[in-house]
Amino acid sequence: MMTAPAQAEEASFEATLARHDRIEPRDWMPERYRATLVRQIAQHAHSEIIGMQPEGAWITRAPSLRRKAILLAKVQDEAGHGLYLYSACETLGVSRQELTEKLIEGKQKYSSIFNYPTLSYADVGTIGWLVDGAAICNQVPLCRTSYGPYGRAMIRVCKEESFHQRQGFELLATMMRGTDAQRAMVQESVDRFWWPALMMFGPPDADSSHTAQSMAWGIKRDTNDELRQKFVDMTVPQARALGVTLPDPDLVWNDEKGGHDFTQPDWAEFRDVVSGSGPCNAQRVAHRRRAHEDGAWVREAASAFARRQQQEPQQQEAVS
Numbered sequence: 001m002m003t004a005p006a007q008a009e010e011a012s013f014e015a016t017l018a019r020h021d022r023i024e025p026r027d028w029m030p031e032r033y034r035a036t037l038v039r040q041i042a043q044h045a046h047s048e049i050i051g052m053q054p055e056g057a058w059i060t061r062a063p064s065l066r067r068k069a070i071l072l073a074k075v076q077d078e079a080g081h082g083l084y085l086y087s088a089c090e091t092l093g094v095s096r097q098e099l100t101e102k103l104i105e106g107k108q109k110y111s112s113i114f115n116y117p118t119l120s121y122a123d124v125g126t127i128g129w130l131v132d133g134a135a136i137c138n139q140v141p142l143c144r145t146s147y148g149p150y151g152r153a154m155i156r157v158c159k160e161e162s163f164h165q166r167q168g169f170e171l172l173a174t175m176m177r178g179t180d181a182q183r184a185m186v187q188e189s190v191d192r193f194w195w196p197a198l199m200m201f202g203p204p205d206a207d208s209s210h211t212a213q214s215m216a217w218g219i220k221r222d223t224n225d226e227l228r229q230k231f232v233d234m235t236v237p238q239a240r241a242l243g244v245t246l247p248d249p250d251l252v253w254n255d256e257k258g259g260h261d262f263t264q265p266d267w268a269e270f271r272d273v274v275s276g277s278g279p280c281n282a283q284r285v286a287h288r289r290r291a292h293e294d295g296a297w298v299r300e301a302a303s304a305f306a307r308r309q310q311q312e313p314q315q316q317e318a319v320s
């Protein structure tokens, strides 16, 4: 049986959600709400950090100084997104250290999309266009998520992701105005990334274990299928403007539903990738582990510096 103060806290939580107000870190929240947020925000933060790898691999091979500067800035933005999100997660009582350890021990997930390789320079453009495009569809509604620190982090992330999407589109448009070989490279890249991009929104609603509860709590504002549909409808005219063909012969406008019909991605492949057997899972996690271990001296030096900063005022007092 719940005590009267516990009932009052739960009623206040429910009333905040009903008013579409934010839940803030010091507010009472059900343990399952907190755990769901930690799961989703951690997964999101890890995606931003692991997501630096496939594009980062092209920094040394960018075809010009301008393209290199753009790519460096984009990859750095992703690091920034990871850091805002780890900070948002820390407000729920979990440290960044714990989250990083869970990632490298394979106990927390990151987006399936980053387990695919970047085989050509066109992939940099395709990731910007399709992957950041899918991220925008998913993340703009998250600016209105019920947990304050997550929603506020999303505002800046979305502004930067929109810019990333434009840069990807601009890169592909430039290549499409180039040689036949460049156009073929773009088409081949879009053929590879289309299906994994559709998977980014998660399993179909009927198979999604968390959507119903997350919608009831206002953590998610749309279902996986609703966002996937929005992404397809947004992307078709952009593909036409670019002059690329989306690799789905059954992709057609359906007047009755006011959206496109399209083929579902291979959900068995999605399950494999999410459970660790994708083309790059082992490589991505090993790289992250190595970077974490190589960075140990930086963390130690920063802690030693912070300790000295704390001690210095006392030492100065002792001298005077």
Ligand code: BYC
Pocket (backbone or CB within 6 Å): 039, 040, 043, 044, 045, 047, 048, 049, 051, 052, 078, 109, 110, 111, 112, 113, 127, 131, 132, 135, 138, 199, 200, 201, 202, 203, 207, 208, 209, 210, 211, 214, 220, 224, 274
């Ligand atoms: N990949 O019940 P469901 C970026 C898991 S990075 C892997 O529908 P939920 C960028 C799911 O966790 C932006 N796993 O779950 C960076 C659950 O497993 P668990 C990435 C997935 O949470 C660099 C199970 O499947 N964006 O933009 O209600 C360069 C059942 O799913 C995936 C985010 O992280 C997946 N795709 O909905 C460029 C957005 N899908 O945890 C770009 C924030 C599902 O029970 N996250 N799973 O073991 C979300 O919006 C939601 O978590 C999802 C899934 C829509 C992804």
